[in-house]
Amino acid sequence: MKPDLFEAPDYYNLDELLSEEHKLVRDAAREWVKRDVSPIIEEYAQKAEFPNQIIGGLAEIGAFGPYIPVEYGGAGLDQISYGLIMQEIERGDSGVRSTASVQSSLVMYPIWKYGNEEQRQKYLPKLASGEWMGCFGLTEPDHGSNPGGMVTNFKDMGDHYLLNGAKMWISNAPFAQVAVVWAKNEEGRIHGLIVERGMEGFSTPETHNKWSLRASATGELIFDNVKVPKENLLPNKSGLGAPLGCLDSARYGIAWGAIGAAMDCYDTALRYSKERIQFGKPIGQFQLQQKKLAEMITELTKAQLLTWRLGVLRNEGKATSAQISMAKRNNVDMAINIAREARQMLGGMGITGEYSIMRHSMNLESVITYEGTHDIHLLITGLDITGLNAFK
Ligand code: TGC
Numbered sequence: 001m002k003p004d005l006f007e008a009p010d011y012y013n014l015d016e017l018l019s020e021e022h023k024l025v026r027d028a029a030r031e032w033v034k035r036d037v038s039p040i041i042e043e044y045a046q047k048a049e050f051p052n053q054i055i056g057g058l059a060e061i062g063a064f065g066p067y068i069p070v071e072y073g074g075a076g077l078d079q080i081s082y083g084l085i086m087q088e089i090e091r092g093d094s095g096v097r098s099t100a101s102v103q104s105s106l107v108m109y110p111i112w113k114y115g116n117e118e119q120r121q122k123y124l125p126k127l128a129s130g131e132w133m134g135c136f137g138l139t140e141p142d143h144g145s146n147p148g149g150m151v152t153n154f155k156d157m158g159d160h161y162l163l164n165g166a167k168m169w170i171s172n173a174p175f176a177q178v179a180v181v182w183a184k185n186e187e188g189r190i191h192g193l194i195v196e197r198g199m200e201g202f203s204t205p206e207t208h209n210k211w212s213l214r215a216s217a218t219g220e221l222i223f224d225n226v227k228v229p230k231e232n233l234l235p236n237k238s239g240l241g242a243p244l245g246c247l248d249s250a251r252y253g254i255a256w257g258a259i260g261a262a263m264d265c266y267d268t269a270l271r272y273s274k275e276r277i278q279f280g281k282p283i284g285q286f287q288l289q290q291k292k293l294a295e296m297i298t299e300l301t302k303a304q305l306l307t308w309r310l311g312v313l314r315n316e317g318k319a320t321s322a323q324i325s326m327a328k329r330n331n332v333d334m335a336i337n338i339a340r341e342a343r344q345m346l347g348g349m350g351i352t353g354e355y356s357i358m359r360h361s362m363n364l365e366s367v368i369t370y371e372g373t374h375d376i377h378l379l380i381t382g383l384d385i386t387g388l389n390a391f392k
């Protein structure tokens, strides 16, 4: 892969909206990605393997629990810093950002928000340091967009719960020590359970042959009469709103992350357009190529503004789930379109691993599907503005 020459586009001087702390956090993550992710990521994506050696670095830049309080090992940062870290990591690779998103917003967040003090003390510091990795089991083979229909269930056996069922498409599953699993009790109420690797009847087969998110490990979670200790039930929230609350936090991170992937594609195409000569001129001098670049930076800038404002609302505790859905949907769509246009600008070179664009493009096919598909987020906006529910 080519050396990482990334220069971040900032067409509307958005740096002026950031605090010194935001910039320090962002720049540390940016440097780390340049040093420890860019040189190896293409190789790991090609061989479809998660680069375990970066776990310590992710912990050091605060990517595991950026907004979790310091007393639990988190970085104690605000929502804009959290977003900027996700942006920088996904600038490197969406699969690496996935690992950080799942660890922070889908594993640490529910333990912090819905767990008791013993659970927080037991799990959060180890997850923040990367000593333990986690995964989040919501999706099932027959219940993806409609998680409320899940069939994974647990029975109260007096001194423990007995868990049965299966989850599919689970990021980090093949190597996670801890799984936050959503299952129905005998009354059909959804609860979160912490399942640990090594519990009898619990297995995590890896999903192979992905053309997307290849540097992220994906797998199934299979529960065959797993005895889960009663103290592993998350006691402070139940119902579908509990996992969906975690998704709000993760979808917000994805909105920022998608900007990172788009920035990298735009920056690569801009540089290439000045270097590549055809018909005796740099291709950037042709109007058709300028149109592509001008539209890219326009859409990127709009997404940056939308997302920064969402971050301010999140810091004030005022962002709605529907606002988060709009940003996730808009930004991933923006990024996938920029990746497609940028790839064309590189001609044949655009399909090779010499450049990051094709990898981003393929990764974004997962990002536009997980955490709620493009269409599901549109229907969430539709419900919010009309009051009429297309899901019922
Ligand atoms: P519905 O009846 O609307 O809602 C059920 C209850 O949940 C509440 N609620 C929310 N609470 C918090 N945050 C949200 N975003 C919420 N949305 C809804 C709602 O108020 C209600 O509460 P209550 O107290 O009245 O019971 O539910 P529904 O069954 O009609 O479904 C709605 C729908 C389709 C929007 C939702 O289920 C959905 O978002 N589907 C998409 C599924 C999804 O996003 N799955 C993601 C799996 S995890 C993943 O992909 C990780 S990838 C990670 C990575 O690698 O980065």
Ligand code: FAD
Pocket: 102, 135, 136, 137, 138, 139, 143, 144, 145, 146, 168, 169, 170, 171, 172, 213, 218, 366, 369, 370, 371, 372, 373, 374, 375, 376, 379, 390, 391
């Ligand atoms: P389906 O729900 O079957 O949807 C198929 C199509 O139908 C989509 O286009 C959808 O938009 C459309 N559709 C569905 N319902 C409606 C409707 N009411 N109206 C209109 N159109 C509709 N899940 C986890 O729990 N944890 C994870 O860590 C995780 N990681 C993932 C990693 C990867 C790489 C991938 C690809 C997925 C991951 N997922 C994870 C699962 C992901 O959240 C689901 O794939 C996603 O929610 C969609 O579910 P589905 O694939 O079953 O598609």
